[in-house]
Amino acid sequence: MTKVRVPLILVNFKTYSEATGKKAIGLAKLAEEVTHECDICIAVAPQFTDIYRMAQEVSIPIFAQHMDYVEPGSFTGYVLPESIKEAGAVGTLINHSERRLKLADIDATVARAREVDLLSVVCANNAAVSAAVSVLKPDIIAVEPPELIGTGIPVSKAKPEVVTGTVELVNRINPDVMILCGAGIMRGEDVAAALRLGTEGVLVASGVVKAKDPYKVLLEFAEAITKA
Amino acid sequence: MTKVRVPLILVNFKTYSEATGKKAIGLAKLAEEVTHECDICIAVAPQFTDIYRMAQEVSIPIFAQHMDYVEPGSFTGYVLPESIKEAGAVGTLINHSERRLKLADIDATVARAREVDLLSVVCANNAAVSAAVSVLKPDIIAVEPPELIGTGIPVSKAKPEVVTGTVELVNRINPDVMILCGAGIMRGEDVAAALRLGTEGVLVASGVVKAKDPYKVLLEFAEAITKA
Amino acid sequence: MTKVRVPLILVNFKTYSEATGKKAIGLAKLAEEVTHECDICIAVAPQFTDIYRMAQEVSIPIFAQHMDYVEPGSFTGYVLPESIKEAGAVGTLINHSERRLKLADIDATVARAREVDLLSVVCANNAAVSAAVSVLKPDIIAVEPPELIGTGIPVSKAKPEVVTGTVELVNRINPDVMILCGAGIMRGEDVAAALRLGTEGVLVASGVVKAKDPYKVLLEFAEAITKA
Amino acid sequence: MTKVRVPLILVNFKTYSEATGKKAIGLAKLAEEVTHECDICIAVAPQFTDIYRMAQEVSIPIFAQHMDYVEPGSFTGYVLPESIKEAGAVGTLINHSERRLKLADIDATVARAREVDLLSVVCANNAAVSAAVSVLKPDIIAVEPPELIGTGIPVSKAKPEVVTGTVELVNRINPDVMILCGAGIMRGEDVAAALRLGTEGVLVASGVVKAKDPYKVLLEFAEAITKA
Numbered sequence: 001m002t003k004v005r006v007p008l009i010l011v012n013f014k015t016y017s018e019a020t021g022k023k024a025i026g027l028a029k030l031a032e033e034v035t036h037e038c039d040i041c042i043a044v045a046p047q048f049t050d051i052y053r054m055a056q057e058v059s060i061p062i063f064a065q066h067m068d069y070v071e072p073g074s075f076t077g078y079v080l081p082e083s084i085k086e087a088g089a090v091g092t093l094i095n096h097s098e099r100r101l102k103l104a105d106i107d108a109t110v111a112r113a114r115e116v117d118l119l120s121v122v123c124a125n126n127a128a129v130s131a132a133v134s135v136l137k138p139d140i141i142a143v144e145p146p147e148l149i150g151t152g153i154p155v156s157k158a159k160p161e162v163v164t165g166t167v168e169l170v171n172r173i174n175p176d177v178m179i180l181c182g183a184g185i186m187r188g189e190d191v192a193a194a195l196r197l198g199t200e201g202v203l204v205a206s207g208v209v210k211a212k213d214p215y216k217v218l219l220e221f222a223e224a225i226t227k228a
Numbered sequence: 229m230t231k232v233r234v235p236l237i238l239v240n241f242k243t244y245s246e247a248t249g250k251k252a253i254g255l256a257k258l259a260e261e262v263t264h265e266c267d268i269c270i271a272v273a274p275q276f277t278d279i280y281r282m283a284q285e286v287s288i289p290i291f292a293q294h295m296d297y298v299e300p301g302s303f304t305g306y307v308l309p310e311s312i313k314e315a316g317a318v319g320t321l322i323n324h325s326e327r328r329l330k331l332a333d334i335d336a337t338v339a340r341a342r343e344v345d346l347l348s349v350v351c352a353n354n355a356a357v358s359a360a361v362s363v364l365k366p367d368i369i370a371v372e373p374p375e376l377i378g379t380g381i382p383v384s385k386a387k388p389e390v391v392t393g394t395v396e397l398v399n400r401i402n403p404d405v406m407i408l409c410g411a412g413i414m415r416g417e418d419v420a421a422a423l424r425l426g427t428e429g430v431l432v433a434s435g436v437v438k439a440k441d442p443y444k445v446l447l448e449f450a451e452a453i454t455k456a
Numbered sequence: 457m458t459k460v461r462v463p464l465i466l467v468n469f470k471t472y473s474e475a476t477g478k479k480a481i482g483l484a485k486l487a488e489e490v491t492h493e494c495d496i497c498i499a500v501a502p503q504f505t506d507i508y509r510m511a512q513e514v515s516i517p518i519f520a521q522h523m524d525y526v527e528p529g530s531f532t533g534y535v536l537p538e539s540i541k542e543a544g545a546v547g548t549l550i551n552h553s554e555r556r557l558k559l560a561d562i563d564a565t566v567a568r569a570r571e572v573d574l575l576s577v578v579c580a581n582n583a584a585v586s587a588a589v590s591v592l593k594p595d596i597i598a599v600e601p602p603e604l605i606g607t608g609i610p611v612s613k614a615k616p617e618v619v620t621g622t623v624e625l626v627n628r629i630n631p632d633v634m635i636l637c638g639a640g641i642m643r644g645e646d647v648a649a650a651l652r653l654g655t656e657g658v659l660v661a662s663g664v665v666k667a668k669d670p671y672k673v674l675l676e677f678a679e680a681i682t683k684a
Numbered sequence: 685m686t687k688v689r690v691p692l693i694l695v696n697f698k699t700y701s702e703a704t705g706k707k708a709i710g711l712a713k714l715a716e717e718v719t720h721e722c723d724i725c726i727a728v729a730p731q732f733t734d735i736y737r738m739a740q741e742v743s744i745p746i747f748a749q750h751m752d753y754v755e756p757g758s759f760t761g762y763v764l765p766e767s768i769k770e771a772g773a774v775g776t777l778i779n780h781s782e783r784r785l786k787l788a789d790i791d792a793t794v795a796r797a798r799e800v801d802l803l804s805v806v807c808a809n810n811a812a813v814s815a816a817v818s819v820l821k822p823d824i825i826a827v828e829p830p831e832l833i834g835t836g837i838p839v840s841k842a843k844p845e846v847v848t849g850t851v852e853l854v855n856r857i858n859p860d861v862m863i864l865c866g867a868g869i870m871r872g873e874d875v876a877a878a879l880r881l882g883t884e885g886v887l888v889a890s891g892v893v894k895a896k897d898p899y900k901v902l903l904e905f906a907e908a909i910t911k912a
Binding site for chain 2: 015016020045049051065071073075079096098150205
């Protein structure tokens with residue numbers, strides 16, 4: 001059940017207080033419930049400190065929010081790929097708009113992820129950058145116009161051309177890459193629209209974490225996929 | 229037993245493979261043993277992913293290797309102070325030579341540490357920088373000439389004037405700050421020398437983690453303190 | 457006339473289009489005029505590309521807006537201290553709130569400035585950080601609460617305690633450092649207030665560069681000093 | 685004569701003391717001489733502070749070594765595209781291995797270069813990264829394995845597959861991009877080999893700047909192209 005399947009709902013916990021420590025575990029358990037109910041793959045990306053405990057208590061795929069491409073050694077304060085792997089993560093976000101990386105470092109980080117058998121989810125801000133990233137052969141690209149993140153205005157409505165443009169350009173360069181879209185995803189219809197535009201899922205954060213009833217929102221997302 | 233006392237041996241696990249995941253827990257248990265045997269305070273600074281598990285299984289003070297001064301919110305991939313606190317850390321390294329921070333960020337990070345009741349251990353590369361840091365009122369300053377880190381040449385022998393200079397300058401500006409020194413600490417005599425030069429302990433990494441017998445080395449360190 | 461004297465009005469040209477290229481030279485000439493008229497020291501900090509030409513055409517002190525502490529060598533895209541010196545600068549801003557540096561790098565940059573005989577003006581965001589900086593022995597500290605920069609609300613009115621706190625703390629640690637304050641300086645009375653609070657001048661940007669009549673504003677500043 | 689033509693020899697002055705200030709002007713004049721003698725396009729990339737003066741005194745294409753994608757405004761210490769344009773540059777290096785940028789920033793910087801009519805030369809460390817960059821539509825890509833830079837071991841000999849791989853991948857994605865290669869270029873035969881491997885020129889630094897007789901080396905480079 002910790003295997004990533006398509007379509008995918010990937011919930012980024014960021015550093016929200018509603019998704020830190022014990023509350024992170026609680027939220028992951030709600031995601032697990034919906035997974036079982038709807039047979040839709042929901043994955044979560046908690047903070048580094050919560051990965052181990054979550055992997056012990058919950059059986060859904062866990063991603064780190066970032067990792068460094070460093071080798072084991074003298075890198076105080078960095079996030080060793082092997083450390084998130086051993087803690088129980090199946091993959092990692094890379095280059096989130098809140099944690100942008102240098103191009104050469106994205107290349108090295110995707111390679112390190114492959115080396116330690118972690119799924120790489122590289123975030124990108126537009127279609128051209130997504131296409132550039134696809135050359136580096138990550139497993140997943142998540143395209144998110146940063147100006148829409150956290151606004152509640154879904155990318156599928158405000159900038160559908162960013163999503164379709166990404167799908168078209170990436171498929172031309174590297175059709176093996178799975179594409180997610182994100183930013184402003186709040187309702188089931190936003191998830192359905194994302195799939196209609198050619199993606200295989202969504203990257204969502206505040207829409208779930210900050211919801212009054214995250215369980216209900218996740219259920220709505222999953223049902224939108226089932227019906228799609 | 230998770231309270232920090234003086235003199236202090238603080239072991240930085242860096243991203244060494246010998247100190248990642250299960251092996252990190254094993255190493256922390258050796259430190260705990262020596263703590264009980266010699267009644268000397270040994271603290272450890274494991275990777276983010278290992279803090280929670282270590283806090284569950286070991287009763288010695290745990291420090292993070294770094295934290296960001298961000299507030300709860302949209303900071304994907306950053307290390308929220310509250311997250312390391314809830315995972316079980318009692319403090320954090322700040323500005324390690326392998327993870328240098330901007331001056332204004334050190335100020336903000338020390339303030340955030342105080343806010344969430346975490347001990348701040350700010351690293352510095354020389355006496356002047358240590359003195360500058362002391363103005364920001366961290367709990368602990370660890371002075372380490374970066375060119376000696378990992379060399380096996382103890383700072384107390386190669387550059388004793390950096391240690392004494394730090395002690396003198398910091399005491400003049402802010403006598404409330406506890407001072408550690410580090411870099412090249414390999415043997416009990418290096419620890420004894422550190423105390424003689426006016427510090428209240430050592431920050432050590434490879435000397436313990438990369439040792440053939442870390443238990444023996446820690447015991448030697450602790451005994452050097454007892455005899456001092 | 458290119459020597460820096462006290463009290464000092466230092467005008468940061470930032471990357472304003474009103475202060476780029478030919479317009480930068482024009483603005484510097486206005487500053488030179490006021491200098492001659494009022495016998496008050498006005499210095500300017502243009503962009504890197506404008507330093508050489510300005511030094512050829514204008515006889516007032518020129519500062520760079522930033523420099524790197526690198527040695528001559530393989531540092532493509534960095535700002536070599538020797539390059540700004542040879543171009544005609546007498547000093548450099550360091551750690552401006554829009555270009556914050558790591559603490560160890562501020563230390564190294566101040567040392568490099570001294571080595572090549574450039575005046576170091578280290579910016580700081582509050583009294584504690586100013587005091588920390590003073591330990592590193594720069595020639596000048598410019599304290600500017602970043603939240604007031606560009607607002608038109610003068611620091612001397614909104615946060616006089618930041619200025620007096622800086623003066624007090626810095627004088628205690630290193631009385632040899634000259635102190636400027638900045639942020640929101642728009643009128644002569646703001647400059648007079650800055651001096652009354654214990655500084656030896658101001659760091660100003662938009663208040664001059666974005667003014668309808670920069671000559672008139674500079675004259676007002678200079679006269680406020682003469683009358684003070 | 686300041687127009688960039690193919691094949692191109694682009695000389696990066698880095699922060700070498702032999703290529704700073706007056707000496708930079710002297711070196712550029714030698715390049716100009718060889719340009720006239722052999723009718724081969726030689727361009728130079730001096731430090732920011734030297735661009736204006738060089739453009740006044742020399743008639744060969746001048747590139748900046750880096751620029752920031754900032755707009756005119758409050759960006760103290762940054763390199764405004766308009767500033768290097770007005771100083772006389774025809775283009776800029778972007779993402780040199782000694783000044784790596786974030787992926788989203790490379791995208792934005794290439795776009796800003798286009799906006800102000802500057803040629804963009806994006807550096808890349810390997811074939812995949814070059815291909816990724818080509819999606820962003822820069823004018824020129826310079827592929828340089830960083831481990832060979834400054835070694836005197838030419839990329840065309842040590843890693844010809846990096847050059848041919850870059851040519852192949854980039855041509856497939858964006859055949860409009862001009863490709864240079866660099867690292868270890870010391871002799872005429874290295875330049876000839878670079879062209880044979882499918883590039884349209886070289887990016888060179890120490891091979892010219894640190895040579896006993898830069899004029900002779902440039903002449904050898906230019907003649908190798910003429911004969912090729």
